[in-house]
Amino acid sequence: MKKISSIISIFWGTIIFLSLSSSGCASGGSGLSSNVAPNASQTGKAGSMARFAINGNYLYTLDNRQITSFDISNPSIAPVKKAVTTLGFGIETIFPYNNKLYIGTQTGMQVLSLNDPERPMIQYQFFHVRSCDPVVVQNDYVYVTLRGGVVCGGATNELNILKMEGAEGQPNFKSRFSMISPFGLGIDGNKLFICEGTSGLKFFDVSSPTNPMLISHITNIDAYDVIPLGNILLMIGKDGLYQYSYNQASNNIALLSKINIER
Amino acid sequence: MKNFLNSITQTCCLYFCYNTENLLIMKNNIALIIVFLGLLTSCYKPYKEPAGSKYTPILMTRQQLNNSFAIQSPRTMKNTGKIYAYASYIFVNEKYEGFHIISNSNPSSPQKIAFVKIPGNIDIAVKGNRLFADNGVDLLTINIANPMEPTLLFRNQNELPSLLDPDGNRFYGGDANRIVVGWKLNNTQN
Numbered sequence: 001m002k003k004i005s006s007i008i009s010i011f012w013g014t015i016i017f018l019s020l021s022s023s024g025c026a027s028g029g030s031g032l033s034s035n036v037a038p039n040a041s042q043t044g045k046a047g048s049m050a051r052f053a054i055n056g057n058y059l060y061t062l063d064n065r066q067i068t069s070f071d072i073s074n075p076s077i078a079p080v081k082k083a084v085t086t087l088g089f090g091i092e093t094i095f096p097y098n099n100k101l102y103i104g105t106q107t108g109m110q111v112l113s114l115n116d117p118e119r120p121m122i123q124y125q126f127f128h129v130r131s132c133d134p135v136v137v138q139n140d141y142v143y144v145t146l147r148g149g150v151v152c153g154g155a156t157n158e159l160n161i162l163k164m165e166g167a168e169g170q171p172n173f174k175s176r177f178s179m180i181s182p183f184g185l186g187i188d189g190n191k192l193f194i195c196e197g198t199s200g201l202k203f204f205d206v207s208s209p210t211n212p213m214l215i216s217h218i219t220n221i222d223a224y225d226v227i228p229l230g231n232i233l234l235m236i237g238k239d240g241l242y243q244y245s246y247n248q249a250s251n252n253i254a255l256l257s258k259i260n261i262e263r
Numbered sequence: 264m265k266n267f268l269n270s271i272t273q274t275c276c277l278y279f280c281y282n283t284e285n286l287l288i289m290k291n292n293i294a295l296i297i298v299f300l301g302l303l304t305s306c307y308k309p310y311k312e313p314a315g316s317k318y319t320p321i322l323m324t325r326q327q328l329n330n331s332f333a334i335q336s337p338r339t340m341k342n343t344g345k346i347y348a349y350a351s352y353i354f355v356n357e358k359y360e361g362f363h364i365i366s367n368s369n370p371s372s373p374q375k376i377a378f379v380k381i382p383g384n385i386d387i388a389v390k391g392n393r394l395f396a397d398n399g400v401d402l403l404t405i406n407i408a409n410p411m412e413p414t415l416l417f418r419n420q421n422e423l424p425s426l427l428d429p430d431g432n433r434f435y436g437g438d439a440n441r442i443v444v445g446w447k448l449n450n451t452q453n
């Protein structure tokens with residue numbers, strides 16, 4: 001029996017080896033056509049749960065243990081795979097900010113330097129209890145939500161606020177606040193938005209960056225992730241894509257629209 | 264014991280993945296290849312599914328994957344994942360299925376305009392008129408200059424790692440012609 005399984009494994013190993021060496025793990029893409037307007041260099045905005053990020057001329061993709069960089073500077077050719085960097089385990093979310101990548105992992109937050117954009121390097125690690133934790137950054141203040149549970153491990157549910165300080169921009173812990181079950185989050189000016197899963201969506205005033213004040217808590221929705229677009233908040237939940245209006249001058253929030261999602 | 268075997272397999276597969284980067288160099292060195300093959304065969308196990316996974320992988324052949332991109336008419340959203348905003352458009356992922364394109368020039372009345380079918384899709388990102396999306400292990404570049412009719416520009420084959428199941432488990436039974444594009448929740452307990 002052992003022999004048979006080892007023969008099978010030799011067979012599989014050979015097949016994998018042959019197929020990989022013929023197709024080539026690092027082969028370029030097959031060009032189909034190329035007709036992209038050259039003027040367009042605007043980048044879109046992802047939610048906080050993203051595993052793809054664009055910074056400058058590079059696309060970064062996350063696996064649960066590594067980050068891959070692609071050079072996308074030339075629109076008329078396929079992205080060119082540049083490097084694969086191992087980050088650890090439980091790598092979950094990516095947020096590009098100020099020429100750094102903020103990585104949410106199940107054991108903490110990593111700050112990757114992009115001094116060499118092809119090869120992101122771990123510059124800082126901020127360890128916390130085991131949990132899931134998307135990250136957003138504004139004005140050097142870092143907002144991380146920690147969510148415990150079966151998939152993420154741990155039992156901590158909180159918002160941690162750090163600040164990048166000093167010439168090198170080192171993350172220093174500032175404050176923490178208890179949450180119910182935080183998923184995605186977003187920040188825009190003096191407004192912070194945090195999805196609490198089945199416990200709804202929370203709006204905070206962050207005029208004082210390390211001391212968020214709760215403005216509003218919408219409880220009858222299941223909120224997963226947000227993108228603040230400057231006066232419009234996109235929120236995706238289990239049952240719909242919601243849009244809310246908000247502004248910096250007031251605490252007014254109004255539902256503008258909802259597209260239903262079948263449950 | 265099972266966990267121990269699992270971790271050995273993971274370590275081996277990790278080693279294997281790192282070394283694929285150096286395959287071209289190694290081609291010139293037969294001895295190294297023999298060592299490499301030996302190492303592979305000693306540790307590679309054709310798993311049917313991740314140990315303890317609640318999910319069964321949905322697989323595609325290379326040819327099926329190559330032909331899997333399609334533009335479809337707008338449809339009801341379900342089992343949604345991540346969102347992405349670009350210009351006056353919103354892209355809403357439908358887990359492992361593709362993404363909806365929504366015209367949002369009027370946020371009080373957003374309109375679904377198309378569904379882009381991309382099996383295995385979870386993430387997207389946009390720069391200029393190029394949208395990048397994962398299609399299982401392939402990275403697609405899609406022209407969205409006209410978001411009503413996106414077109415496929417490039418397909419980078421096998422440049423992304425195999426999809427993990429919703430619990431983060433890896434499927435070790437895949438190969439170049441058995442590519443994970445989704446997961447089905449097992450309805451029987453075993």
